[in-house]
Amino acid sequence: MFAFIFKRILYAIPIALAVAAVCFSLVHLAPGDPLTAVIPADAPAEVVAAIKQAYGMDRPLVVQFGAWVQRALQGDLGLSVATGRPVMGDIALALGNTLLLAVAAAVIGFGGGIVLGTLAAFFNGRWIDKLATAIAITGVSVPHYWLGLVLVIVFSVQLDWLPSMGAGADGSGEWRWDWAHLQYLVLPAVTMCFIPMGIVTRTVRATVAEILNAEFVSALRARGLGALAITRHVAKNAAPTVLSVMGLQFGYLLGGSILVETVFSWPGTGFLLNTAIFQRDIPLLQGIILVLAMFFVALNLLVDVVQTLLDPRIKRS
Amino acid sequence: MKPLAALRAPRALRHTVLGAGLLSALAIGATLPSTALAQGTVRIGMTASDIPLTSGAPNSGFEGVRFTGMTLYDALVSWDLSSADRAAPLVPQLATEWSVSKEDPRKWTFKLREGVRFHDGSTFNADAVVFNFAKVFDQTAPQFDAKQAAQVVARLPAYESIRKVDDYTVEITTKTPNAMLLNQLPFMFFSSPAQWEKLGRDWNAFETQPSGTGPFKLESLTPRERAVLVPNTDYWNPARRAKADRLVLIPIPEGNTRANALLSRQVDWVENPPADMLPMLGSRGFTVTSNGYPHIWPWQFSFAEGSPWLDKRVRQAANLAVDREAIRQLLGGNMVPAQGLLLPDDPAFGKPTFEIRHDPAAARALLAEAGYGPDKPLRAKVLISASGSGQMQPLPMNELIQQQLKAVGIEVEFEVLVWETLFNNWRQGAKDPASLGAHATNITFATHDPFAAIIRFMDSRNVAPVSLNWGYYANPKVDALIGELQTAFDPAENRRVYTALHETLVEDAPFLFVGHDVGPRAMSSRVQGFVQAKSWFQDLTPVHMKP
Numbered sequence: 001m002f003a004f005i006f007k008r009i010l011y012a013i014p015i016a017l018a019v020a021a022v023c024f025s026l027v028h029l030a031p032g033d034p035l036t037a038v039i040p041a042d043a044p045a046e047v048v049a050a051i052k053q054a055y056g057m058d059r060p061l062v063v064q065f066g067a068w069v070q071r072a073l074q075g076d077l078g079l080s081v082a083t084g085r086p087v088m089g090d091i092a093l094a095l096g097n098t099l100l101l102a103v104a105a106a107v108i109g110f111g112g113g114i115v116l117g118t119l120a121a122f123f124n125g126r127w128i129d130k131l132a133t134a135i136a137i138t139g140v141s142v143p144h145y146w147l148g149l150v151l152v153i154v155f156s157v158q159l160d161w162l163p164s165m166g167a168g169a170d171g172s173g174e175w176r177w178d179w180a181h182l183q184y185l186v187l188p189a190v191t192m193c194f195i196p197m198g199i200v201t202r203t204v205r206a207t208v209a210e211i212l213n214a215e216f217v218s219a220l221r222a223r224g225l226g227a228l229a230i231t232r233h234v235a236k237n238a239a240p241t242v243l244s245v246m247g248l249q250f251g252y253l254l255g256g257s258i259l260v261e262t263v264f265s266w267p268g269t270g271f272l273l274n275t276a277i278f279q280r281d282i283p284l285l286q287g288i289i290l291v292l293a294m295f296f297v298a299l300n301l302l303v304d305v306v307q308t309l310l311d312p313r314i315k316r317s
Numbered sequence: 318m319k320p321l322a323a324l325r326a327p328r329a330l331r332h333t334v335l336g337a338g339l340l341s342a343l344a345i346g347a348t349l350p351s352t353a354l355a356q357g358t359v360r361i362g363m364t365a366s367d368i369p370l371t372s373g374a375p376n377s378g379f380e381g382v383r384f385t386g387m388t389l390y391d392a393l394v395s396w397d398l399s400s401a402d403r404a405a406p407l408v409p410q411l412a413t414e415w416s417v418s419k420e421d422p423r424k425w426t427f428k429l430r431e432g433v434r435f436h437d438g439s440t441f442n443a444d445a446v447v448f449n450f451a452k453v454f455d456q457t458a459p460q461f462d463a464k465q466a467a468q469v470v471a472r473l474p475a476y477e478s479i480r481k482v483d484d485y486t487v488e489i490t491t492k493t494p495n496a497m498l499l500n501q502l503p504f505m506f507f508s509s510p511a512q513w514e515k516l517g518r519d520w521n522a523f524e525t526q527p528s529g530t531g532p533f534k535l536e537s538l539t540p541r542e543r544a545v546l547v548p549n550t551d552y553w554n555p556a557r558r559a560k561a562d563r564l565v566l567i568p569i570p571e572g573n574t575r576a577n578a579l580l581s582r583q584v585d586w587v588e589n590p591p592a593d594m595l596p597m598l599g600s601r602g603f604t605v606t607s608n609g610y611p612h613i614w615p616w617q618f619s620f621a622e623g624s625p626w627l628d629k630r631v632r633q634a635a636n637l638a639v640d641r642e643a644i645r646q647l648l649g650g651n652m653v654p655a656q657g658l659l660l661p662d663d664p665a666f667g668k669p670t671f672e673i674r675h676d677p678a679a680a681r682a683l684l685a686e687a688g689y690g691p692d693k694p695l696r697a698k699v700l701i702s703a704s705g706s707g708q709m710q711p712l713p714m715n716e717l718i719q720q721q722l723k724a725v726g727i728e729v730e731f732e733v734l735v736w737e738t739l740f741n742n743w744r745q746g747a748k749d750p751a752s753l754g755a756h757a758t759n760i761t762f763a764t765h766d767p768f769a770a771i772i773r774f775m776d777s778r779n780v781a782p783v784s785l786n787w788g789y790y791a792n793p794k795v796d797a798l799i800g801e802l803q804t805a806f807d808p809a810e811n812r813r814v815y816t817a818l819h820e821t822l823v824e825d826a827p828f829l830f831v832g833h834d835v836g837p838r839a840m841s842s843r844v845q846g847f848v849q850a851k852s853w854f855q856d857l858t859p860v861h862m863k864p
Contacts, residue, residue: 030737038376038464041743042773042784043471050456054463082376083367084464084521085540093540149573156581164581165574166567171542265569265578267542275366275541278570280737 005305012297019293020072020286024065027282034282038081055081068286077287082279087287090272095291097172098261098268101192102253104185109193109253110200110246117204118231124209132201139198145259148191152263155187162186165265172267188264192257196249203245207238240307247303254299255292357562357862359844362578362587366570368544371535372523373508374453374465378706379763379853380588381468382504384566388546388857389436390506390529393427393446394499398850401608404663405852407499411441411507411530415499417806422494423477429485433553437528439511443481448510450479460513462520472504474768494804496811500766506531532559532858543567560846560861579603579839585862586840592649592710598839607835608849609653609660611765614709616699616757616829617774619747619788624756625697626788630687632826636673637680638725641832644717648710651837655830657823658770660851667816669823673830680725695727700758705736707761709834715759718831746781747788757829758787763853767815772799775822790827 028034039051052058056067071078077087113136120132156164168174168181175181211217211234220230254269261270269288276284361384369381373390387395393412396405411430418424433441451458453466454476475495480488491498512528513520525538530553533546544566548559567584569575572591576598578584590598590605599605618626626632641654656673659666689695701715702708712733719729732753734742742751743760752758764770773784776799777791798818805811823830838849846859 035467038467040468040471041740044474045783047466047470051463051467054466083370083540084524090540149577152574152577152581157577160581163583164577165569165583166578167542171539173539173542262571263574265567265571265574271366272541275570278366 004308005301008301008304012294012301015297016290016294017069020069020290021065023286023289023293024061024068027280027285028061034280035081068283072287072290077290078283080281080284082281082284087284090284091269091287091291093172094267094269094272094288097167097266098254098257098270100175101185101188101257101261101266101268102250104189105192105253106196106246106250108189109196109249112193113197113200114204114242116197117201118208120201120205121208121212124212129205132205136198136201136205139194139201141198142194144191144195145263147194148188148260148263151187151191167267188260188266191264192253192260196246196253199249200242200246204238204242207241208234211237236310240311243307243310244303247299251296251299254295357560358565359561359563359586359860359862360565360567360584362567362569362575362584364570364572364575364588365568367541367568368538368566370464370468370524371527371538371544372462372465372520373449373506373527373529374462374468376464376468383854384857385544386504386506387531387854388533388564389527389531389535390508391433391531392503392505392507393429394502396503396850396852396854398852398854398856399848401848401850403851404611404660405850405854407503411446417496422804422806423491425489425491425498426482427487427489429487430553431485433530434551435509435512435528435530436534436549437509437512437515439509439528441507441530442484443487444484445507445510446487447479447481449505449507450476452508453505459518460510460520464520469504473498473501475501496803496806497766497768497772500768532557533564536563541568557856557858559858561857564857564860576839579841582841585844586838588838590837590839592651592837595649595651595837595839602842603839604842604844605837605839606847606849607651607837608851609662609833610836610851610853611660611663611763611770612707612761612834612836612853613655613658613764613770613828614652614714614759614761614831614834615655615658616759616831617787618790618827618829619752619756619758620790620827621747621788624747624788625695626756628687629825630683631689631695632829633671634680634683634687634725635722635727635829636671636826637676637683638722638727639718639829639831640675640721642675643721644714644832647713647717648832651835652709652832653835655832657819657830658764658828659819660833662851665812665815665819667820667823669820671824671826673823677725684726689726691726696730697727697756698730698732698754700739700742700752700755701731701733702736702739702759703733705740705760707834708736708759709761709832711759714831718829743785743787744782746786749781761834765853767799767802767818771818771822775799775827788827792821792825792827794821795825 034057035051035055039048056064068078079085080087080090116132116135120129123129152164155162163184167184217230217234220233257268258270258273261268262274265271269292273288276288363380363384365377365380369375369377369385371385371389375381375386391411393410394407395410397408398405411433412427413430415425415427429443429446435441448460452460452462453469455461475491475498476489477492478490482488489498507530508523509528513523516522516526527535532549532552534549536545536547538544546564546566552558569578575587576590576594579587595605618632620627645652645654653660657666657669684695701711703712715731722729732755739758739760743758745751747755762769773779774786775790775795776786777796779786780789781787795818798814798821802811802814802818805814843863844860845863846861849855
């Protein structure tokens with residue numbers, strides 16, 4: 001098992017480098033100048049040259065990339081062009097906020113998805129199944145930023161129950177586990193949970209339904225096992241598939257929340273990414289993408305390990 | 318191994334959901350943080366995505382200058398923003414008086430205000446002024462800060478050097494004799510040298526503990542989330558002591574989110590709410606303010622070979638074909654129809670001989686005179702963007718203009734570019750391949766002083782890529798007037814030349830003059846004391862909450 005984990009961590013290194021290279025090329029291929037955010041349009045040419053030099057952006061792209069990778073390996077993602085603050089610090093703060101939101105959305109979405117999917121499979125073809133399927137289809141079809149806006153209009157603007165944006169009256173730095181702060185989490189978490197809930201519902205429904213039709217389940221029934229005991233066996237068999245889907249979905253929750261975080265001004269990595277894109281803050285952009293990509297790699301590794309533990313049939317060494 | 322663990326979760330979840338539901342229900346009666354705040358705290362939702370830099374040279378464009386520049390800092394000269402009815406005039410701030418040397422008109426002497434202290438208690442004097450100019454202009458100075466230089470240097474193109482004459486007098490030398498130095502000085506703010514020393518000569522540390530001489534002090538800063546400003550009770554100008562207990566600046570870049578934050582009472586004031594939400598905000602009892610300000614939404618014509626706009630009659634015809642009132646209605650009334658580059662009531666607007674108005678018949682006549690007609694329509698290609706900073710609503714506005722021009726026989730084709738590409742192309746010029754052979758470009762800009770409004774686009778020496786004369790406009794009369802303006806040090810004479818320059822340009826029509834933005838803001842009816850000046854900048858010192 002350890003050899004397997006070690007090997008997977010080694011595999012992550014070329015992936016990280018490739019992600020870094022692709023990300024670096026993409027931001028330089030995109031239209032606009034990397035220093036648009038800091039230099040006015042009519043700045044004299046000598047000022048533009050001086051500023052480019054001060055930011056090290058007058059060097060060839062390959063040299064810039066090499067220098068960046070060298071620093072990144074030492075845990076230094078450089079300084080933000082727009083603010084001059086270390087990129088690592090900003091990402092660490094944002095990552096904490098995004099993790100909070102992603103875990104909250106995952107708890108609601110995965111929990112709901114598992115319950116709905118299992119019920120739908122057990123009551124295949126009945127109204128519960130139809131309801132669960134309808135919820136799943138709606139969940140994956142509704143654009144989440146639109147849903148976020150609708151929830152804000154209903155629960156913040158009309159009913160005045162919940163805050164419409166932000167991560168606390170005094171900012172996320174003062175986060176506490178009380179209602180005064182948790183209320184800020186409710187709408188973004190609910191908005192974000194719908195897609196994973198839909199996908200998990202469909203996966204669980206299909207997987208469980210298939211297992212329920214398997215011969216060993218008929219055998220268990222024939223031997224007189226109760227519903228609970230059968231459910232336990234079914235769950236054990238369904239877990240690897242469902243887990244891998246959930247791992248992937250959790251990755252999306254971490255990285256794919258850019259629109260939701262923007263709609264709710266939630267100070268996480270998605271919001272930060274949005275800021276970095278609009279300010280063309282390349283060190284920040286590269287830093288966030290790299291960190292998020294590493295999260296994906298780590299999550300996939302984690303899912304693989306848990307799958308192996310759950311299902312001894314999966315031989316990986 | 319507990320395979321059921323995953324299946325048990327929902328049960329716990331149901332409790333959570335139930336709990337959350339109960340808590341939500343309780344929250345109906347409970348107090349939201351918005352109502353628990355102390356009186357006198359004004360929470361402002363900005364359009365920026367981060368708190369603009371606070372060390373003395375804000376980024377985020379003029380919004381930064383507005384919120385973390387003019388609040389925390391003062392300049393030698395600034396605008397009087399107390400009136401909503403006239404263009405904001407320049408007034409002495411940290412300088413009390415100034416004069417230009419008769420022998421060498423490049424040398425300006427500024428007398429500094431005595432008795433002014435930075436927020437850290439240190440004294441503002443000539444050494445502090447010299448220190449600050451060096452922080453952005455002298456790359457060899459220990460206090461040089463590339464970040465601040467990037468914001469300031471381009472806004473002070475006239476500046477060459479500075480020297481201390483005595484403790485309260487400095488002499489600034491310009492590159493060439495240039496009366497417009499005064500228009501450029503409001504962007505140069507003065508940070509405390511003593512505070513910079515105290516923080517270990519670290520401008521990044523200065524961001525969180527800044528010290529200026531402005532009417533507000535920074536109480537706390539959470540990057541990307543909020544900045545809290547409190548009054549500087551020792552401010553040197555008693556008439557501009559801040560009325561609110563606190564200003565909280567919150568970056569909310571998404572327009573709908575900003576408006577919803579106001580509707581759900583999480584903020585008391587939002588900058589630039591989406592135009593389609595303004596009527597609703599007004600009907601719900603929020604105060605919606607707006608006022609024309611020095612901004613223009615134009616097409617900048619190309620004078621490169623082959624451009625249809627080389628003929629003045631054609632340029633005038635296009636200007637007569639546009640129904641600006643219809644565009645104003647399209648924007649829900651949020652536009653001042655343009656009659657030139659400057660706002661119609663600007664003191665330098667003058668009396669141009671060519672009147673910008675909607676007159677399709679006159680437009681057709683001019684086009685016919687220039688050789689165009691139903692059999693030979695005039696064709697033009699225009700670079701536009703789908704969105705962008707200050708661009709208002711470029712797609713519907715341009716489509717309406719396209720229809721209006723077609724009605725008189727001008728057929729326009731658009732090249733829609735990504736905003737960043739269009740913006741970068743400004744500096745490349747109409748002849749650059751990146752301009753795709755276009756005959757005009759649609760980029761909005763500030764017109765708060767002669768350089769911003771005219772010189773960078775119209776001076777033949779500023780042809781791209783030197784500056785923003787994208788269309789290679791060259792008019793000897795305009796060049797001569799610009800030269801005259803630069804040496805017109807007497808304010809009345811300066812006004813006269815500037816007026817003549819503007820009149821000349823309206824008559825020559827090197828732009829399609831369309832409209833001026835009105836900078837809508839929406840605020841709670843409890844916000845008092847705000848006067849929206851005809852400016853990009855606003856005075857936040859009189860703003861406070863009704864008890």
